[in-house]
Amino acid sequence: MADARLGELVVRLGLASEDRVRAALTEQDRTSERLTSLLVRQKIVDGRLLADAIARAHSLGRADPATIPVAQDARRFVTREWALSQGIVPAFVDDQTLIVAVTDPMSGGPLDELSFRTGYRIRPLVLAESDLPALVQRVFGDAPPVTVGTPSTPPPPDSRRPAQSVPPKTGPTRVSQAPAAYLSVRPAQVEDPATLQALRQLAATQDQAALEIQALFELCIERGLLSRREYYDRLERLPE
Incomplete structure (x- = not known):
């Protein structure tokens, strides 16, 4: 809807023909590229002319990359x-x-x-x-740019560790448990069958919780809420 409104604005202001804007919208639906980016990349509209028109239409100020104040953080x-x-x-x-x-x-x-x-x-x-x-x-700053749509290169496998997880709530009391990778007692070290079975069930539950936490982090990365590098840096800071 927002892209359609932008297209209507471009046509109404005479910046581009309706046919060219309609073709750009079709391309935008196919590629999910931002419409402003697509209009400028295909030279349908001059970028600064488009920005001036949008600012006037919505009574907004313009941002100059050289003069706009930028906080250090x-x-x-x-x-x-x-x-x-x-x-x-x-x-x-x-x-x-x-x-x-x-x-x-x-x-x-x-x-x-x-x-x-x-x-x-x-x-x-x-x-x-x-x-x-x-x-x-x-x-x-000088952090290496990441090409949009291209996954970041992950660190070597030996530098990764599974995320420490918190098991889901099963009742009014939430019990914090270490993931299977951090259990101090391994199933192979236990001879009692009942205890062994309990440890195996605990390990399976914790492994599933770890997978769910990892899936959540992957979703955050896909949505741009954090970068993959930040994710791996956080894993490196987990307590031993």
Whole structure:
């Protein structure tokens, strides 16, 4: 819906023909590329001209990547991957409002998500597509860029450990248990059949919980809530 509204705005302002915008929307449905990115990449609309038009239509300010204030900790709100994929770059906090540069303020979903995750109100400034890389570089520094849609290269297998998990609630009392990988007593060391069976059941439950936690982290990575590198760094900091 937001992409359709943006397309209507482009046609209404005479920035591109209806046929070209309709073709771009069809391509956008197929590839899931942001419409502003697609319009500029295919040279249907000039990026800065489009940003000026969006800003005027919605009475919003413009974001200049060279002059917009950028807080030193602005990168803590999102990952570089998320900023590039969504076209949204946090800049600074003013009172209880997070000022962000955004290529398409009409795409409310990602902005609502950012507000929910940070607890701040969001005030968007319109950023031209062609200015997105420069502002991302200002905010995230010299960290190597991640190509959107390309998985990050994981560390070698020997540097990974399964995430420590907390088993699901089975009643009014939640019992914290170590995952199977950290059990101090192994099933092979136990001779009593009843105890052995209990240990095996505990290990199976903990392995399942670990898989569920890993699946949750993978979903967070896919949604851009954290990067794979942050995930592995967190695993490295788990207590021995």
